[in-house]
Amino acid sequence: MSNVEDKLNIIHNYIDDIKKYAYKDVCLIENQVLNKNPYTSEFISKYLFETEFRNPSLLFIIKKVSFFYIKSFIRFLLYLLSFILFKIKYKKKEIDLNKDVVVVDTFFLVDKIISEQKFNEKYFFGLYEVFEKHNIQYVFLPRLYGVNKNPFKILKLLDVLNKDNNSFIFEFEILSIKDIINIFVNILIYPFKTIRLLRKSTSAIDKLFNYEVINTLDSTPFSAYIRYLIGKRISTKFHNGTKIISWQEFQELEKTLNRAVRESDKLIKIYGCQFLIQYKNYISMYMTNTDYELNITPHETLLNGQVNYNLSTKQKYRNGVSLRYKNLYDFESINDTKDILVLLSYDIEESIYLLMILDGIEESIKVKIHPATKKEQFVDYFNDNMEFVDGNIYELLSNTKIVFVAPMSGTSLEAVACGVSVIIISNNSRLIMNPLVNKGKGIIWDIAFNKHDVNKLYNSILKYRKNNINKIEEIALWYRENFFIEPTEENIIKSFELDKE
Secondary structure, three states, rough: OOOHHHHHHHHHHHHHHHHHHHOOHHHHOOOOOOOOOOOOOOOOHHHHOOOOOOOOOHHHHHHHHHHHHHHHHHHHHHHHHHHHHHHOOOOOOOOOOOOOOOEEEEEEEEHHHHHOOOOOOOOOOOOOHHHHOOOOOEEEEEEOOOOOOOOHHHHHHHHHHHHOOEEOHHHHHHHHHHHHHHHHHHHHHHHHHHHOOOOOOOOOHHHHHHHHHHHHHOOOOHHHHHHHHHHHHHHHOOOOOOOOEEEEEOOOHHHHHHHHHHHHHOOOEEEEOOOOOOOOOHHHHHOOOOOHHHOOOOOOEEEEEOOOOOOOOOEEEEEOOHHHHHHHHOOOOOOOOEEEEEOOOHHHHHHHHHHHHOOOOOOOOOEEEEOOHHHOOOHOOOOOOOOOOOOHHHHHHOOOEEEEEEEOOHHHHHHHHHOEEEEOOOOOOOOOOOOOOOOEEOOOEEEEEEEHHHHHHHHHHHHHHHHHHHHHHHHHHHHHHHHHHOOOOOHHHHOOHHHHH
């Protein structure tokens, strides 16, 4: 076991020991450090790179608590405005609660819906055709992404959704005035509950934990607590036998909904769908036995493929279906490929580093930006042999011999599963988020840290590819079979037990 894996296991055990008593209070489920997410807290990265900290000073605590209240009260006022605007604008669609219903809990990308002027749900792509074919009633429980800072987007969103034939059940629709008051009270008391988490020990990890608990205080949202209240309302609204199909990254938004439903007396079943690409070092997605015992896991976790990085022996796992990766199974031959493709990430710093490290390659390079970024952010780092491209990623891969990607890119796994060679460009100062395993390393994929690595790996991987295309196809098949499950109608019905409807 590597040193990184050893340290990540220490973090798992350390945080779980605290969660055993902290998570008894549902308010603390939204704590950014306890969530183990390496992107919402620096606790993990600082521990891995052995950054030392003193315990937070009283002045630092006062400063962070003050910022928390200022930011939270602004967020609360914006949320209250969203609540009021929704009540004015929304045209409710009735749901027949006398019939069985499936609740689909998923993200709604508000900006995308507004710009396209239509609702086109992509997280569970292909599921709804099966529902309609088998006359299964379903309703969406939206997680609105993109309205926090601008509540008036609610009006534009509802202009689109009011014309849509789908059924929705919004949080603003089911939450009561009492719930709104509870949210406000939760904001008032949250800092005091957080301060009680501080450890008295003088060990290095305790000091780091204490510092990060206070440091992340003012960036803590109250959305997780809202989801707990939503779960309570859902449990009373729907009858026994209701299924909740929930997009599952095992973040605080899912944990609190799971807790609320599992605490109810209703026989409502949550299918937590981990239908995304997992990363071995992205430990916040791991479920442990402690999580199971704290009632924050779904009733069942459906997996994207055979590979499972979770740590719980008590949680129930089953094969799911790779709904978002249907194009992977339509991908054609990899023999006649020639392009070099660069896929930039949403992380601007990582993307710039990637472009700068490729200036030793003289061949033509196609660059696709992440949809959350803009071309103008990268033009200063372009060479004459680079050009921007758009289009479907699988169409681009069909003519690509090698892809350069930043870490935390699930496309690297998709590319390898298609038989396209991949070089991941990483930085030694960061924790590497890589979805690939040792299978095929140095043959179809590898990691470069500098320009010398890039040139060396580029030549060796392409040379091997040219002379061993059958071995490349064999490795690609292995990745497809172990990391994905074909989204056929039969597999969809089996995953969600729709034959029992």
